[in-house]
Amino acid sequence: MTTPARTRLRVGVDGVRARAVAVDSGGRLVAVHRGRRGDPPARVLDALFRRGPGMAPTDRVVAVLPDLTLAESAQRARVGVLRVGAPAATAVPPLAGWTAERAALAGPVAMVRGGHEYDGRVSAPLDVPAVAEFARTCAGKVDAIALTGVNALENPEHEQLAAAVIADELGPDVPVMRGAETEALGLLERENTAVLDAALVSAARVRIDELSAAVRVHAPDAALYLVRGDGTVLPSLDAYRHATAWRGAALGGLLHGAARLAGVPSAIVVEATAGRAVVGTTLGGLLPDSGLQREIDGIRTGLRAPRLTVIHRRDAGFTGKVLAAIARARGGRDELPVVVVGERAEEVPDPSGIAAIRPGDGDLAAAVGAAVAEAAGSVDRIFWQGTGGGQDSVTRARMLALDAALRAGADPRKLRETPVREALMTYVPVPAARLQVTAVGPLLESADVAAVEP
Incomplete structure (x- = not known):
């Protein structure tokens, strides 16, 4: 044909x-x-x-x-686990609910001072020396780091700073998975996802590199994507870090x-x-x-x-x-x-x-x-409705979804959105709402890139 x-x-x-x-x-x-x-x-x-x-x-x-499963994760790659959230978020420790067999993949586990409030304000200063000390205890003992900050979806600053400190101590060969990279409401859910992604990163790299080598032989100019569990795409360079998203x-x-x-x-x-x-x-x-x-x-x-x-x-x-x-x-x-x-x-x-x-x-x-898969970006989080009111929150949620879809490779000229779903959070002492929205569109073709550049 x-x-x-x-x-x-x-x-x-x-x-x-x-x-x-x-x-x-x-x-x-x-x-x-x-x-x-x-x-x-x-x-x-x-x-x-x-x-x-x-x-x-x-x-x-x-x-x-x-x-990918943990049993396939490169001879049980070990993961250092760091939570930025003391003293506010220490009642339930990292890996709570994991079986002893599953938790055995963890190397050093620590909680350090830092994190943010629901509205993005700093709840405690980041303890940078403690982060550096944690990194040093991981040296030579782990293959990757899982790092999660309290309310980092609203303000990722402490996660980003802690990741930079860890990278300075351990070098670029030890990947750092941040919980805020996962759009999940719960701290434990974000943390668990980051730990699993860190445990699977080596096995993910092997699979993607094998496929990428075949692409370079036959179609060196082609972009490589992986399908997510929802049928949309993940660029291969991001897929190394998010093996759970293939599930x-x-x-x-x-x-x-x-x-x-x-x-x-x-x-x-x-x-x-x-x-x-x-x-x-x-x-x-x-x-x-x-x-x-x-x-x-x-x-x-x-x-x-x-x-x-x-x-x-x-x-x-x-x-x-x-x-x-x-x-x-x-x-x-x-x-x-x-x-x-x-x-x-x-x-x-x-x-x-x-x-x-x-x-x-x-x-x-x-x-x-x-x-024929498309690229999508989704937002599902609680927004504090400050002085701008609910409309500002809706606008922000839509922009976050659009930005995520563009990062996934969507053509900005052909994006479409789902209606914003809103649920008021009546049990919290400040005006807040849970907003859910998705932006989706066809992948930007290489021939069209110049047409959308400013």
Whole structure:
């Protein structure tokens, strides 16, 4: 298969199911490779390029990589854990709730004076000598540092300063993961996510470097992205530091890709396999939030879990439960089509009054979802409504989401936003509200970069 010479291709790699596709700017399939499950993603990408002679230049490669677990984390890489928040936030120590086996990955653990109030004011000066002393105790003992400051989402200054002090002491080869890099409300959830990212950074680097080497061979000018658990993208340079963000990418990419294969922007999607069925929804390129936070290896993180229903074939009344899950997912949105993919797609009956769509290339759904994935930025935090009132908070939340989407690679000319969801915090002594908003848009193509530069 070939495509016009002026078209720049988008390549999607499903590293879980060993599939790869190249699509043109119109979303049409140009080249396909179906490997054997277990083939390394780099080998799958290499095979795609070798099977597609005459392919046009590639603008980007977007990959679904398998979830990383602590058991795979480079012989249990050790992590130094530092919390900036004494004396205010010492009642519950770092790694609270972790099993002894999981907590064994930690090296030195400390809490130092510092942190901020809910409105960004300094609650205690940062104890810089204590931070430096912590770093020295970690020298030669840890592979990475997890650093979390109290209320650092509102004011990251102490986190940033502490990270600079640690880098001065340990050098650039010991990465520092900051909790404020994760958009999570709870201190423990941000801290847990930073610790997990720090523990997985070495294993993440190995996987990404292997894929990056294959990209450089076949498409040296292409940008490399990874799919997040919500089906949007993460630039590869950031993905090293945020391995937890990949969690669930295989399903996130599949939901979006199945809708794209069916030719619809939104859908209820069912993946039916020999062992289970998964029912989810994609709405205009976004996955509805379940309101729950994702657990990784039994550890509660700051990552939000999409709304999915998993039904195992061993469950009694399997077919009826699948149909009930589809009905719940529709939630009154009767216009939403139902798309069914997977090796057992034909075994899922059509819901009452609905003709389900079963794309012929359903096994490529996750790879297609990767190839056409968009960039997004989300904000979910409590805003203190100061002298500017609620409107200033809404404006700030929207700008933070837009900035995050641009950093992820979105085209600024094509961004769209979800409505801002607001929940007043009536149990706090000052005017405050929890605001949630997402900005999302297609990736900026390399040929378009000059068009948006000032």
